[in-house]
Amino acid sequence: MKKSLHEIATILGGEVVGDASIEISNVNGIREAQEGDITFLANSLYKPLINTTKASAIITSKEILSAHKPIIRVENPSLALTRVISIFSVKPESVIPVGVHASAVIGKNVKTGENVAISAFVVIEDSCDIGDGSIIYPHVYIGNNTKIGSQAKIYPNVTIRENATIGCNVIIHANTVIGSDGFGYVQINGSHQKIPQTGVVVIEDDVEIGSNVSIDRARFGRTLIGKGTKIDNLVQIAHNVSVGSHSIIVSQAGISGSSALGKNVIIAGQVGIVGHIEIGDNAIVGAQSGITKSLPKGAIVLGSPASPISEQKRIFAALRRLPEMLKVVKALKDKVLK
Numbered sequence: 001m002k003k004s005l006h007e008i009a010t011i012l013g014g015e016v017v018g019d020a021s022i023e024i025s026n027v028n029g030i031r032e033a034q035e036g037d038i039t040f041l042a043n044s045l046y047k048p049l050i051n052t053t054k055a056s057a058i059i060t061s062k063e064i065l066s067a068h069k070p071i072i073r074v075e076n077p078s079l080a081l082t083r084v085i086s087i088f089s090v091k092p093e094s095v096i097p098v099g100v101h102a103s104a105v106i107g108k109n110v111k112t113g114e115n116v117a118i119s120a121f122v123v124i125e126d127s128c129d130i131g132d133g134s135i136i137y138p139h140v141y142i143g144n145n146t147k148i149g150s151q152a153k154i155y156p157n158v159t160i161r162e163n164a165t166i167g168c169n170v171i172i173h174a175n176t177v178i179g180s181d182g183f184g185y186v187q188i189n190g191s192h193q194k195i196p197q198t199g200v201v202v203i204e205d206d207v208e209i210g211s212n213v214s215i216d217r218a219r220f221g222r223t224l225i226g227k228g229t230k231i232d233n234l235v236q237i238a239h240n241v242s243v244g245s246h247s248i249i250v251s252q253a254g255i256s257g258s259s260a261l262g263k264n265v266i267i268a269g270q271v272g273i274v275g276h277i278e279i280g281d282n283a284i285v286g287a288q289s290g291i292t293k294s295l296p297k298g299a300i301v302l303g304s305p306a307s308p309i310s311e312q313k314r315i316f317a318a319l320r321r322l323p324e325m326l327k328v329v330k331a332l333k334d335k336v337l338k
Contacts, residue, residue, distance in 0.1 A: 003087065004021055005057050008084060011087070014073055016072055018057075018067075022056055024088075025088070027081070027085055030055065033053055034055070035055075037055045038056065038057045039055040039057075040059035040060070042078045055069065056069065057070045060074070060077060061076075096119065098115050100116075105122070105123045107126035110124050110128045113131045113132035113150060114133070116131075116136075117136065119136060119137050122139070122142075124136075126145075127144055128143075128145065134148055135153050135154070137153075137155045137156045137158075137174075140157070141158075143160060143161045143163070151168055155173050158172050158174065160172075161217065164201045165201070167227070169205055169206045170203055170205065172209045175212045176213040176214070178203070180214055182240070183257070184219055184239065199217050199240065200218060200221075201225075202224050203225045207227070207229050208231070210251070211234075212233055214236050219240060224243065226243055226244045226245035226246070229246060232253075233251045235249050235250075236254040237255050238275070240257055241256075241257065241258065241261075243255075244262045247266070248265070250266075251270075252269055252270045253272070254272050256272075261279045262278070262282070263282070265280075266283070271290075274291060277293060278295075279295045280298065281298070283296075284299070290306060
């Protein structure tokens with residue numbers, strides 16, 4: 001497929017600066033792009049590459065007025081990129097046949113909507129409900145009484161335990177487990193006795209969950225992932241956690257039981273959050289932080305234990321000077337003891 005730069009700009013609602021007649025056949029990163037590709041500039045760190053990229057054209061922000069290559073100026077280059085990718089990319093689900101594969105095992109009273117695709121070696125237990133247009137990829141297990149909304153995509157080897165509710169337009173990537181038992185034990189006479197985990201998991205609409213994520217069922221009630229939230233790979237979410245809508249949780253983060261995250265919260269990589277605390281709306285937690293107490297709305301914290309980011313930056317700066325400071329202290333001590 002080829003489109004002129006003018007056609008692409010029309011789709012994006014952008015302004016062409018340069019030759020609008022050149023033809024584009026692919027989209028690529030600014031370093032990897034070749035002739036015939038269109039690329040994008042969303043991060044100012046890569047601005048010097050405008051003049052070295054081999055791409056035929058570049059999508060930029062309105063701040064860029066001109067370049068050695070033709071450009072399309074738009075309000076949001078990252079958003080524009082997603083639209084361009086959809087033009088040139090073949091969607092993988094377009095080759096998934098609609099219907100139930102002969103090797104799939106389907107339980108009793110399972111309801112499937114229109115244009116549902118259930119692939120090879122899928123197991124769907126009794127009384128499940130799969131919404132219109134959803135795609136269940138090979139080797140997925142779906143437990144009893146689970147409900148999956150329309151246009152969901154469940155990638156290979158995902159396990160969804162019983163009584164889960166998955167919303168519309170949800171994407172769950174390979175090897176993720178939804179509804180595993182929460183980590184609940186009571187010590188009796190020196191041994192750990194399991195506490196039954198009888199609750200459920202609810203995942204609202206437009207959530208995307210990466211690969212190798214574990215979201216535990218509640219001990220009682222529900223574990224909740226709010227609408228529009230995006231979860232990276234290798235995240236652990238414990239029983240009875242509540243995550244507000246449109247939040248971001250980055251890889252290797254762990255959230256302990258019964259903690260509640262507000263709306264639009266950002267949890268960076270390798271963050272650990274203790275149980276039974278609240279993190280307010282719009283809070284941001286920096287990478288490798290340890291959260292031991294509740295955070296108010298809009299807090300921006302870093303470190304372990306976490307503190308306001310401005311304070312933590314001063315601590316880091318002081319730590320870098322510590323070896324030299326120790327030399328000064330030793331020299332002063334030697335003078336005093338003489």
